[in-house]
Amino acid sequence: MRISQDFAPTGPDAATTARRRPARGRAAAALTAAVAFALVLTGCGGGSDAAPKSASAKSSAGADRVEPLAGAPAPKLPVTVDSADGKKVTIDSTDRIVPLTGSLSEIVFTLGFGKQVVARDITATFEQAEKLPVVTRAHDVSAESVLSLKPTIVLADTTTGPSEAIDQIRDAGIPLLVVEPAKGLDDVGRRIDTVAEALGVPSAGTELKERTEKRIADVQKSIPDHTDGKKPRVAFLYLRGSASVYLLGGAESGASSLLEAAGAVDAGKESGLDKDFTAITSEALAKAAPDAILLMTKGFESVGGMDGLVKIPGIAETPAGMDRRVVTVDDGVLLNYGPRTDRVLTEIVEQLYAKGGKGQ
Numbered sequence: 001m002r003i004s005q006d007f008a009p010t011g012p013d014a015a016t017t018a019r020r021r022p023a024r025g026r027a028a029a030a031l032t033a034a035v036a037f038a039l040v041l042t043g044c045g046g047g048s049d050a051a052p053k054s055a056s057a058k059s060s061a062g063a064d065r066v067e068p069l070a071g072a073p074a075p076k077l078p079v080t081v082d083s084a085d086g087k088k089v090t091i092d093s094t095d096r097i098v099p100l101t102g103s104l105s106e107i108v109f110t111l112g113f114g115k116q117v118v119a120r121d122i123t124a125t126f127e128q129a130e131k132l133p134v135v136t137r138a139h140d141v142s143a144e145s146v147l148s149l150k151p152t153i154v155l156a157d158t159t160t161g162p163s164e165a166i167d168q169i170r171d172a173g174i175p176l177l178v179v180e181p182a183k184g185l186d187d188v189g190r191r192i193d194t195v196a197e198a199l200g201v202p203s204a205g206t207e208l209k210e211r212t213e214k215r216i217a218d219v220q221k222s223i224p225d226h227t228d229g230k231k232p233r234v235a236f237l238y239l240r241g242s243a244s245v246y247l248l249g250g251a252e253s254g255a256s257s258l259l260e261a262a263g264a265v266d267a268g269k270e271s272g273l274d275k276d277f278t279a280i281t282s283e284a285l286a287k288a289a290p291d292a293i294l295l296m297t298k299g300f301e302s303v304g305g306m307d308g309l310v311k312i313p314g315i316a317e318t319p320a321g322m323d324r325r326v327v328t329v330d331d332g333v334l335l336n337y338g339p340r341t342d343r344v345l346t347e348i349v350e351q352l353y354a355k356g357g358k359g360q
Contacts, residue, residue, distance in 0.1 A: 064330065065127045066109045066339060069208055073112050075200030084158055084178040091175045093152035094199050100136050100146075100156040103336040104179065105129055107195045108155070110339040111204050118149045125332040136160075143168035155195065157181045182337035184257030188212055191338060208339060215342035216261070223263040224353050232352060233267040234259050234327065235290035235320070238277060239299035239312075246312060247277040248284055254335045255294060262348045264292075282314030290320045292352055296331040327351040 078092035097116045099105040102123030109117065109128055120132040135145040143165040146154060154169055154176040170176050177198050182191050189209040196205020226232075236249035236259070249255050249266070250273025256266040267288040268278075278284060293309070303309050306324050315321040329347050333340055 063127060064125060064332070066106055068110055068112045068114065069204055069211075071112070073199075073201040073204040077200040079197065079200050081177060081194075081198050083176075084180045087178075089175050089177045089198070091153050091177070091198055091200070096150060096152045097199075098135065098146055098149060098151040098154045099124070100141060100154060100160045102332060103182070103191075103338050104155045104157065104195065106336060106338045106340060107192055107208075108199070110208060111192075111196055111199060111201060113199060118151065119146065123332055141165040141169075147172050147174070153177070153198065155179065155198070183252075183254065185216065185261055185337065185341065186257070188216075188337050188341055212339050212342065216345060219342050219345045219349060220261060220263075223349055226263070232264045232291045233270065233289060233319075234262075234264045234292045234294050234352065235267040235285070235288050235318075236294045237280065237299070239295065239303050239309075241299075241302035241304065241308065246280040248273065248280045248288065249277055250275050252276040254337075257337075258335075258341075258345060258348060259294065261345055262352060264348075264352060267291075280312060280314065282317065285314035285318050288318070290318055291323075292325045292327055293318075293320045294327045294329070294348070296334055297328045298331045300326065300328050 075094050077094070078090055080088055080090045083089050094113060094116055096118045097108055097113055098119045099108050099117065099121065101121050102125065105117065105120055105124035106126065108114070109126070114128050117129065117132060119135040120129045121136045122134050123137075124130075124132070133145070133149075135142050135149070139159070139161050141156075141160060141162065146165075146169055151174055154174055156166060156176060157179045159181055160166065160178070166176065166178075177194075179191060179194050180187075182188060189212070192209045192212065193202070193205045196202050196208070236253050236255035238247040238249060238253075239245065249268045251266070251269040252274070253268065253276050256269050259266045267290040268284075271284070271288040273284070273288075293315075295309075300309065303312065306326065309326065310316040310321050310324070320326065327348055328351070329344055333344055336344075
């Protein structure tokens with residue numbers, strides 16, 4: 001399972017169980033549940049908000065907004081598209097759109113369909129969507145709430161559930177398209193194309209895809225050379241202090257592609273963690289030996305900022321802990337892999353290679 005802003009609660013006991021069960025099989029299952037549960041927790045702030053050494057005090061991306069393409073697209077409908085769950089879906093109207101994940105909402109708004117969106121997932125936190133009614137937390141879709149809005153198209157991905165809710169929406173005759181989730185930068189264009197085709201604006205999808213890919217490439221050109229010949233090692237940690245969730249990301253965490261695009265080494269992946277997440281231990285951190293730590297902003301706040309972070313066993317002994325060196329990105333955008341991924345990459349690069357940082 002790749003951690004994503006689109007996962008939702010699976011139960012109130014999942015988070016604490018993840019840290020406490022000794023049996024490996026049960027612990028692995030609980031960890032997966034904990035990730036899903038904790039990711040959409042809101043208001044998880046913790047005590048001190050000490051500023052990270054390499055992080056800017058304010059997001060370099062500016063306001064939490066998406067940037068729609070210039071000009072309103074004119075959909076050519078009806079269209080019939082292939083859904084990721086093997087079904088054919090015919091869409092004949094985009095008048096009332098319900099995206100069931102935050103990342104899909106981001107694509108829809110950026111393609112220029114913001115005025116037609118009538119509801120949102122709790123993870124669609126950007127400014128243009130924030131006043132829309134919340135009808136889902138991705139794994140906790142309210143079919144009744146969705147249907148009450150009389151949508152003409154519903155967009156989901158393979159993480160959306162429960163399946164009974166998806167079936168209920170389809171049984172009501174609503175076109176529902178399931179899109180494969182993104183695992184890395186290579187999936188950004190595919191997701192944009194899929195949504196644009198379903199909305200009847202494939203040319204707008206091509207324009208947005210090219211804009212996004214160009215911006216990502218431009219950010220990569222700004223990465224400074226490593227004067228010592230070594231790439232910085234960065235560990236992605238998923239933290240929710242209030243829920244006792246402390247996880248170290250591996251190859252399937254979803255962050256590897258971003259870190260590698262930023263000219264860094266994913267320390268968890270390179271240390272041999274070939275799955276998604278493992279519970280943080282002093283041994284695992286010593287093996288990863290990160291020069292910097294990548295965190296979601298709320299996760300950083302939830303443990304009490306830098307002062308709380310270094311109290312987690314093993315953190316203070318890593319190069320990153322000793323240098324108090326972290327990179328933080330807003331929860332609602334870090335792993336979306338969509339039209340704002342260039343901004344995410346910019347934030348990582350600017351913080352990781354800040355003046356005096358080890359990346360230079």
